[in-house]
Amino acid sequence: MVTRTASARYEGLGKDGKGFITTQSGVLSESRYGFGTRFENEPGTNPEELVAAAHAGCFTMALGFALAKAGYTAGTLNTEAKVTLDKDGDGFKVTKSALSLTATVDGIGSDEFAKIAEEAKAGCPISKLLNAEVTLEHTLN
Structure with a gap:
């Protein structure tokens, strides 16, 4: 594909x-x-930052498409992903990606929004890729 x-x-x-x-x-x-x-805090990027960007982007797009499929036509979605790198024996492991979403979607109720958001989190290809805990907190304005 x-x-x-x-x-x-x-x-x-x-x-x-x-x-x-x-x-x-x-x-x-x-x-x-x-x-x-x-x-440390030197200028530049790192693998975890790039995974966080990929996860935030993937989830937000998946949610946008899921909301459109459910018939919603207007809104704004803002997602932050926090990827945690923990010590794992002699090395390290990404253990968590915590998604934090703030959304405004015209005409949607909070229960329906929560259901669609959880499905988007589970269905997002980057969520499926990660061998880590994936969490989602959301605020619907």
């Missing part, structure tokens, strides 16, 4: 290494990543 690509290059090893990420679309082009961007 659809295949998307990205590439990463790491020059040097360990903490002293410097990484560069490029995406097929060019939105990221030689974007810096490494120990400092992952575990």
Whole structure:
């Protein structure tokens, strides 16, 4: 169906290494990543941030399409994803992606909205990809 690509290059090893990420679309082009961007606050990106962006985008789009399929035509959806990286033995593991949604959807009731949002969370391809706890909190204005 659809295949998307990205590439990463790491020059040097360990903490002293410097990484560069490029995406097929060019939105990221030689974007810096490494120990400092992952575990400290250096400028650049990191894998968990990119997973959070992918999950927020995927879920929000899935919900938008689900609401349209249910007959709703106007609204705004804002999602933040917080991806947690925890120690796992000698390494690390992504253990959670917490979605936080604020939405305005004309004409929808809170029970129906909650049901559609939970279905979108479960059906989102990135939710299905993650081997981690996926949670959703939402506010309907």
